[in-house]
Amino acid sequence: MPKSQVVSIHPVTRIEGQARVDIHLDESGRVSDARVAISALRGFEQFVIGRPAEEIPRIVSRICGICPWMHHLAAVKAVDGCFGAVPPPTGQLLRELCQVIAHIHDKILHFFFLAAPDFVLGPDGDYSVRNIMGLVRQEPELAARVARMRQLGQAMLARFAGKSIHPVAGVAGGFSKPMLETERRELAADALVLLDFASFALDYAKRSVFSRFREELQSLGAITTGFLGAVDAQGNLRLYDGLLRLMRPDGSWVDFPASDYERHLAEQVEPWSYAKMVYAKSWGEGFSLNPAAPMGVYRVNTLARLNVCDQVATPRAQAELEDFRAQFGRPAQGTLLYHWARLIELVYACERTVELLADERITDPLVRTPAESKAGRGIGHVEAPRGTLIHDYSTDDNGCITRANLIVGTTHNIAPMNLSVRQAAASLICDGEVSESILNRIEMAIRAYDP
Amino acid sequence: MLPRLSFECLHGCSGCEMALLDCGEQLLGLFDRVEIVHFPLLMDHKYQNPLSGASDGEGEIILPEAEIGLVSGGVANTEQLQVARAMRAQCRTLISLGTCATHGGIPALRNQWTSEATLQTVFAYGSPEKALLPGEVPALLDRVYSVDEQVAVDVALPGCPPRPEMMLEVIEALLRRESPDLAHKSVCETCPVIRQGKGQGTMRRFLANADYDPEEPVDQMRCLLEQGLLCMGPVTAGGCGGRETPLCIRARVPCRGCYGPVRPGGNQLLDMMNGLASNGIDYRSLVDRKSLLRFSGGHGLLKPARNRKESN
Amino acid sequence: MSREAKIIAFCCNWCSYAAADLAGISRLQYPGSIRIIRVMCSGMVHPEMVIHALDKGADGVMIIGCHLGECHYIRGNEMALARAEVIADTLEDLGYESERFRIAWVSSAEPERLAEAFREMSARLASLRETDASPSGIGE
Ligand code: SF4
Ligand code: SF4
Ligand code: SF4
Ligand code: FES
Numbered sequence: 001m002p003k004s005q006v007v008s009i010h011p012v013t014r015i016e017g018q019a020r021v022d023i024h025l026d027e028s029g030r031v032s033d034a035r036v037a038i039s040a041l042r043g044f045e046q047f048v049i050g051r052p053a054e055e056i057p058r059i060v061s062r063i064c065g066i067c068p069w070m071h072h073l074a075a076v077k078a079v080d081g082c083f084g085a086v087p088p089p090t091g092q093l094l095r096e097l098c099q100v101i102a103h104i105h106d107k108i109l110h111f112f113f114l115a116a117p118d119f120v121l122g123p124d125g126d127y128s129v130r131n132i133m134g135l136v137r138q139e140p141e142l143a144a145r146v147a148r149m150r151q152l153g154q155a156m157l158a159r160f161a162g163k164s165i166h167p168v169a170g171v172a173g174g175f176s177k178p179m180l181e182t183e184r185r186e187l188a189a190d191a192l193v194l195l196d197f198a199s200f201a202l203d204y205a206k207r208s209v210f211s212r213f214r215e216e217l218q219s220l221g222a223i224t225t226g227f228l229g230a231v232d233a234q235g236n237l238r239l240y241d242g243l244l245r246l247m248r249p250d251g252s253w254v255d256f257p258a259s260d261y262e263r264h265l266a267e268q269v270e271p272w273s274y275a276k277m278v279y280a281k282s283w284g285e286g287f288s289l290n291p292a293a294p295m296g297v298y299r300v301n302t303l304a305r306l307n308v309c310d311q312v313a314t315p316r317a318q319a320e321l322e323d324f325r326a327q328f329g330r331p332a333q334g335t336l337l338y339h340w341a342r343l344i345e346l347v348y349a350c351e352r353t354v355e356l357l358a359d360e361r362i363t364d365p366l367v368r369t370p371a372e373s374k375a376g377r378g379i380g381h382v383e384a385p386r387g388t389l390i391h392d393y394s395t396d397d398n399g400c401i402t403r404a405n406l407i408v409g410t411t412h413n414i415a416p417m418n419l420s421v422r423q424a425a426a427s428l429i430c431d432g433e434v435s436e437s438i439l440n441r442i443e444m445a446i447r448a449y450d451p
Numbered sequence: 452m453l454p455r456l457s458f459e460c461l462h463g464c465s466g467c468e469m470a471l472l473d474c475g476e477q478l479l480g481l482f483d484r485v486e487i488v489h490f491p492l493l494m495d496h497k498y499q500n501p502l503s504g505a506s507d508g509e510g511e512i513i514l515p516e517a518e519i520g521l522v523s524g525g526v527a528n529t530e531q532l533q534v535a536r537a538m539r540a541q542c543r544t545l546i547s548l549g550t551c552a553t554h555g556g557i558p559a560l561r562n563q564w565t566s567e568a569t570l571q572t573v574f575a576y577g578s579p580e581k582a583l584l585p586g587e588v589p590a591l592l593d594r595v596y597s598v599d600e601q602v603a604v605d606v607a608l609p610g611c612p613p614r615p616e617m618m619l620e621v622i623e624a625l626l627r628r629e630s631p632d633l634a635h636k637s638v639c640e641t642c643p644v645i646r647q648g649k650g651q652g653t654m655r656r657f658l659a660n661a662d663y664d665p666e667e668p669v670d671q672m673r674c675l676l677e678q679g680l681l682c683m684g685p686v687t688a689g690g691c692g693g694r695e696t697p698l699c700i701r702a703r704v705p706c707r708g709c710y711g712p713v714r715p716g717g718n719q720l721l722d723m724m725n726g727l728a729s730n731g732i733d734y735r736s737l738v739d740r741k742s743l744l745r746f747s748g749g750h751g752l753l754k755p756a757r758n759r760k761e762s763n
Numbered sequence: 764m765s766r767e768a769k770i771i772a773f774c775c776n777w778c779s780y781a782a783a784d785l786a787g788i789s790r791l792q793y794p795g796s797i798r799i800i801r802v803m804c805s806g807m808v809h810p811e812m813v814i815h816a817l818d819k820g821a822d823g824v825m826i827i828g829c830h831l832g833e834c835h836y837i838r839g840n841e842m843a844l845a846r847a848e849v850i851a852d853t854l855e856d857l858g859y860e861s862e863r864f865r866i867a868w869v870s871s872a873e874p875e876r877l878a879e880a881f882r883e884m885s886a887r888l889a890s891l892r893e894t895d896a897s898p899s900g901i902g903e
Contacts, residue, residue: 007501007502008499008501009497009501010497010498010499010501011491011497011498013491013492013493013494013495013496013497014491014492014493014494014495015492016465016492018460037588039528039530039588039589040462040527040528040531041528041569041570041573041588041591042462042527042558042561043558043561043564043569043572043573045572045573046561046564046568046569046572046573047560047561047563047564047569049572050739051739051742052656052738052739052742054656054657054658055657055707055739055742058707059557059560059745062464062466062556062557062558062611063464064464064465064466065463065464065465065466065467065468065469065470065612066464066465066466066469068464068466083658109469109472113472113493114492114493127494127495127496128494128496130494130495131493131494131495132482132493132494133482133487133493133494136479136482136483143479144476144479147472147475147476147478147479148475148476150472150475151472151473151474151475151476154469154473155473158698161702162698162699162700162701162702162704163698163699163702164473165466165469165470165473165612166466166611166612166709167702168698168699168702168704168707169702169704171657171660171704172658173658173659176660176702176703176704177660177665177702177703178665180665180666269574272588273588274588276574365665367660368659368660370658370659371658371659372658373656373658398738399656400738400739434501434502435502436502439501439502440495443495717811718811718814718857720853720856720857721810721811721814721849721853721857722811724810724849724852724853725809725810725846725849727849728845728846728848728849729842729845729846734849734852735852740852740853740856741856744856751818752857753857753858754857754858755858756855756858
């Protein structure tokens with residue numbers, strides 16, 4: 001094999017977005033470079049300009065049909081900021097409730113529909129079987145339960161808020177409708193069913209999946225980076241709000257409000273991808289993707305959130321976090337540990353749903369403060385399944401958008417994903433020998449990030 | 452041999468696919484009776500065999516043959532165009548799934564600007580010293596196209612996303628070799644609110660909630676349009692709530708037109724303005740009228756503003 | 764570049780179409796690129812018909828009805844007038860200059876007034892073409 005060549009994985013499959021991987025091999029068949037390129041650009045930052053800010057939450061939801069609630073709610077918060085609107089407490093509780101429920105279907109989707117085929121059916125299986133359809137055939141009962149549970153989460157949202165995909169109920173100043181006591185009771189019953197399933201899912205994964213992949217959990221795509229996530233003032237894990245906590249690879253951290261994001265984070269463009277990359281500007285080392293000495297690189301999403309929080313405020317998830325930390329330390333760096341962390345967060349999301357539905361304020365009829373359209377700036381943040389999500393808008397006197405900057409969860413993880421792919425490719429490919437199972441293992445490193 | 456199904460997601464958001472998964476166990480039942488041959492979101496069939504030899508990263512897109520193909524998302528770059536053509540070539544019946552595919556959808560809002568302007572805006576942020584544009588990625592087309600603007604489509608199934616049951620019904624009908632029944636009236640048709648046929652003279656922005664009693668069902672609420680809120684129900688294809696209350700109205704929020712125009716070739720902007728004017732409502736009180744085309748800016752309806760000189 | 768502006772004129776059956784007839788018989792001069800479409804009343808011209816004509820390549824569109832107060836269907840032309848404003852505004856939204864549309868009133872006895880309206884519209888479109896800053900990349 002005397003010539004250098006490029007092996008492409010196109011498209012990367014069983015992920016949400018559109019991406020390809022190019023692996024560059026030199027004359028001796030060694031990996032000289034590997035890149036994950038995001039090939040779609042949609043231009044939301046452009047086409048929200050000039051539009052009435054209160055309409056934006058119903059437009060930006062279309063950034064992602066898997067996590068539309070996250071964009072919807074980050075946008076609603078940013079518009080609150082522009083208009084100086086302060087939602088009543090119940091408006092905030094209802095928003096948070098929808099957000100944590102939306103996390104539930106997303107995690108079930110990602111773990112069981114997208115990632116699990118690699119573990120349950122094996123990473124080296126035939127591609128035509130290694131998928132949810134194959135899982136249905138091999139484990140019909142599990143698959144049916146999984147499909148039902150995911151559907152249940154979505155149905156809860158649809159029942160209460162009208163639309164589950166591309167929601168409309170979050171509005172500037174609060175929420176569009178209060179919750180009735182009858183609705184609360186039905187949702188609370190469903191939430192317990194989901195919590196049961198979440199506990200089952202994590203047990204199942206620990207028993208029959210993770211135990212068989214001890215080695216890979218720590219080694220496949222392994223890199224050492226910092227982490228970013230959200231915590232409350234006591235250091236508890238938060239999904240809906242909280243302070244951002246930026247942790248260095250050594251485990252030290254700073255906390256700051258999301259509105260200060262520009263002081264800590266900066267974006268960088270590379271010619272081979274439509275996705276911008278974000279790095280930790282405040283570390284003062286700049287940005288480098290050099291695999292030997294990466295600079296400014298941190299990760300977001302489930303593993304990051306569990307690394308940065310001191311504890312989780314709900315009992316089952318806290319017990320799982322303690323078990324996780326006892327095995328992998330803090331911060332845990334193994335890339336496939338994202339899956340494990342995802343299932344712990346699933347338990348948390350269910351517990352938090354139960355908790356919110358038990359809060360007596362949740363049925364208060366005052367859910368929205370009328371907003372006033374005016375000039376301003378607002379920065380909205382939520383923790384999306386894919387990581388820290390920031391919407392930053394400015395408006396003119398008429399309350400129309402003049403500028404928008406969006407940092408979506410996946411953007412933070414583009415740089416580390418590239419490092420992981422490169423690490424995986426370099427350790428799996430020797431002498432230019434590439435096989436389907438090697439390529440799928442490289443994709444597994446990407447799937448862990450759930451881009 | 453089982454009938455083969457092929458899925459592609461182009462310039463969209465995967466929401467259509469999520470809605471399909473919202474069919475839950477019913478969908479798993481369908482999986483039993485068909486063979487899925489290509490579905491990047493759920494399975495690992497690739498465009499090319501990466502091991503077939505040295506690749507320069509470009510190359511043909513090879514898709515399997517299928518009886519039924521479903522394409523969600525519009526067509527906005529050269530790679531998506533290649534995929535759309537390959538799907539057309541390989542699928543006997545091609546369905547455009549969702550409003551992005553049938554009318555451009557939200558991403559076609561970009562058509563109000565040139566592709567260059569969009570690239571400049573999106574990449575102006577980030578580090579100012581290195582405001583470079585990506586070059587080694589599929590080039591943007593001049594605008595966002597609906598799928599039928601680029602290749603022939605047999606069945607158009609709008610909705611953002613389409614109603615899950617509707618998707619299954621269409622697929623089932625095609626499997627029985629029947630043509631699916633998609634005739635629809637407007638969103639208002641299934642909306643149970645109280646209509647008195649008299650609106651407000653002006654429109655207000657949706658900055659405070661509609662007037663209604665939360666303890667009462669939706670059929671006790673006054674029509675949102677008659678309350679002076681912009682509701683696009685009259686100019687939008689119905690079906691989002693099945694035979695029941697439209698989805699947004701259930702949340703007491705006005706319709707924004709996500710199923711596209713009532714007639715496939717209609718123009719929601721024009722129809723809405725005409726409707727407001729005919730009912731004596733001051734349409735000038737609307738902020739940003741172009742938003743009325745937010746779901747249907749494909750087919751050349753949204754274009755960049757002409758930069759004409761002021762002369763007379 | 765020097766081709767004459769193509770104009771679609773919707774003329775109502777009762778007044779303006781009759782005026783057009785008369786203009787022909789009286790051999791009045793007006794641009795040959797005008798295509799007259801007879802409609803029963805100006806009130807039945809839906810804005811979509813106007814946009815459709817422009818989308819299909821017309822340079823300008825006119826709606827011509829009876830004088831206000833003289834509509835055969837009583838209020839058809841008032842409806843047309845209300846829509847005319849919508850059309851003018853919407854043209855800009857859809858990327859066309861508002862000058863490409865005009866509404867006018869002509870009685871059946873005023874062929875000269877009709878011819879004048881046609882000539883004026885034709886001239887307006889010609890000047891529009893000259894001042895059009897650039898083709899600005901609009902291909903179709
Ligand atoms: S139609 Fe809506 S749900 Fe479907 S891809 Fe487009 S934006 Fe997403
Ligand atoms: S305008 Fe809106 S609220 Fe009124 S009937 Fe139609 S859909 Fe319902
Ligand atoms: S009410 Fe209108 S915007 Fe809402 S889902 Fe139905 S069609 Fe779409
Ligand atoms: S009949 Fe001439 S305008 Fe109505």
